[in-house]
Amino acid sequence: MIGGVNAWVSGLRRSPRWGRFVRKYFTVITYTGRRSGRTFTTPVGYRRTGDTVRIGVVAPDAKNWWRNFTGEGGPITLHLDEVDRQGHAIARRDEKGRVAVTVRLTGP
Numbered sequence: 001m002i003g004g005v006n007a008w009v010s011g012l013r014r015s016p017r018w019g020r021f022v023r024k025y026f027t028v029i030t031y032t033g034r035r036s037g038r039t040f041t042t043p044v045g046y047r048r049t050g051d052t053v054r055i056g057v058v059a060p061d062a063k064n065w066w067r068n069f070t071g072e073g074g075p076i077t078l079h080l081d082e083v084d085r086q087g088h089a090i091a092r093r094d095e096k097g098r099v100a101v102t103v104r105l106t107g108p
Contacts, residue, residue: 025045025046026043026044026045026046027043027044027046027053027078027079027080028043028079029041029043029044029065029076029077029079030076030084031068031076031089032068032074032075033068034067034068034074040065042065045058046078048080051104051105052102052103052104052105053103054100054101054103055089055100055101055102055103056098056099057091057098057099057100057101060093060097060098060099066091066099066101067091068091069089069090069091070090072090073088073090073091074088074089075087075088075089076103078103086105086106086107087103087105088104089101089102089103090102
């Protein structure tokens with residue numbers, strides 16, 4: 001199910017008709033798994049303010065990707081403004097169990 005939704009969102013991002021609208025709210029992240037060392041890519045919803053990007057994790061207990069950014073966090077790549085941007089991501093869970101990943105973009 002999740003794979004189908006991810007493929008659908010990724011397809012919409014590339015769409016000539018809908019892509020420019022979808023890219024305002026969804027980006028694609030790429031990161032390396034802490035344990036596996038494998039590279040993963042997945043679409044996520046985001047909000048950007050300057051060089052800070054906030055990714056709210058919907059149903060965090062059903063997902064694992066954000067756990068790669070707990071503690072000191074780690075490197076991440078986001079596809080923004082039609083280019084890949086590097087950043088450092090840190091995941092935090094609040095007192096209500098909600099999870100947000102904050103990314104500080106680095107470089108141009």
